[in-house]
Amino acid sequence: MKEHPILFKPDMIKAIRAGRKTQTRRVPVERYRNWQVGDRIWVREKFGYVWPEWCEYGMIYDVEGGRSITPEDCDIVYYADNPNIVWYDMDDNECYLWKPSIHMPRWASRITLEITGLREEPVHDISYEDILCEGWDSRTSEPFLNDTAGVDAREWFCRLWDSINKKRGYGWDANPIAKVIEFKLIEKDSNFGHYFWPY
Numbered sequence: 439m440k441e442h443p444i445l446f447k448p449d450m451i452k453a454i455r456a457g458r459k460t461q462t463r464r465v466p467v468e469r470y471r472n473w474q475v476g477d478r479i480w481v482r483e484k485f486g487y488v489w490p491e492w493c494e495y496g497m498i499y500d501v502e503g504g505r506s507i508t509p510e511d512c513d514i515v516y517y518a519d520n521p522n523i524v525w526y527d528m529d530d531n532e533c534y535l536w537k538p539s540i541h542m543p544r545w546a547s548r549i550t551l552e553i554t555g556l557r558e559e560p561v562h563d564i565s566y567e568d569i570l571c572e573g574w575d576s577r578t579s580e581p582f583l584n585d586t587a588g589v590d591a592r593e594w595f596c597r598l599w600d601s602i603n604k605k606r607g608y609g610w611d612a613n614p615i616a617k618v619i620e621f622k623l624i625e626k627d628s629n630f631g632h633y634f635w636p637y
Contacts, residue, residue: 440477444551445539447602451483451518453573454549454623461571463599463616465608467558470617475556479621481549482542484517486535514546555620561599562613569595571620 444462446454453459464470515523517536524535564572569591596610608614 440472440474441544442473442477442479443482443544443547444479445482448484448518448521450573451481451516451549453575454481454551455518457623458575459571459573460554460621461568462619462621463561463564463572464619465561465603465606465614465616467615467617470556470619473553473556473617473619475553477553478624479551479553479619480544480547481551482539482547483549484536484539485542485546486515486517486523486537516548550624551621552624553619554622555618557618558615559618560613561610561616564592564595566591568618572598 444464446462450459450462515535572595574591574594599610603609603614
């Protein structure tokens with residue numbers, strides 16, 4: 439059994455944690471050909487560190503919740519859960535808190551997946567059932583992008599796909615061969631540190 443890192447956007451993190459997302463399609467397929475059923479995937483996501491010494495220089499503030507967050511609340515914050523948190527220095531200037539998912543170390547990952555199936559297919563071959571497994575919420579048409587509310591499942595997936603892959607030359611219209619990775623959630627939250635959860 440091997441472990442592999444993988445990146446997911448915040449809305450896909452929410453879908454995984456809610457149990458809606460059990461598939462992902464990735465290109466180019468060559469990058470994933472050494473992955474095997476039974477291997478584990480640890481998820482990298484947008485995150486931020488909160489260290490006690492930060493209190494000497496400013497504060498972290500939940501814009502939507504309307505309260506400051508102290509190091510006693512958390513050691514790590516995850517953007518998918520807390521998109522409204524910002525860091526302010528002593529001069530009340532907003533500063534950068536969030537780190538890109540590519541920089542997440544293994545120990546900070548809170549989600550571990552086990553690969554249950556692998557195949558390769560043209561992205562246009564996706565079925566309605568597979569779109570559901572990609573995280574689409576058929577009850578609410580939960581959008582990945584703000585302008586996708588109310589669209590049908592295939593259109594939602596097409597827009598999701600292009601938002602991730604079009605600039606890299608693997609857009610929906612190109613119909614690239616994708617590696618389909620099926621997985622199950624085996625670890626949602628690790629036991630290290632503390633987390634700030636929505637309230």
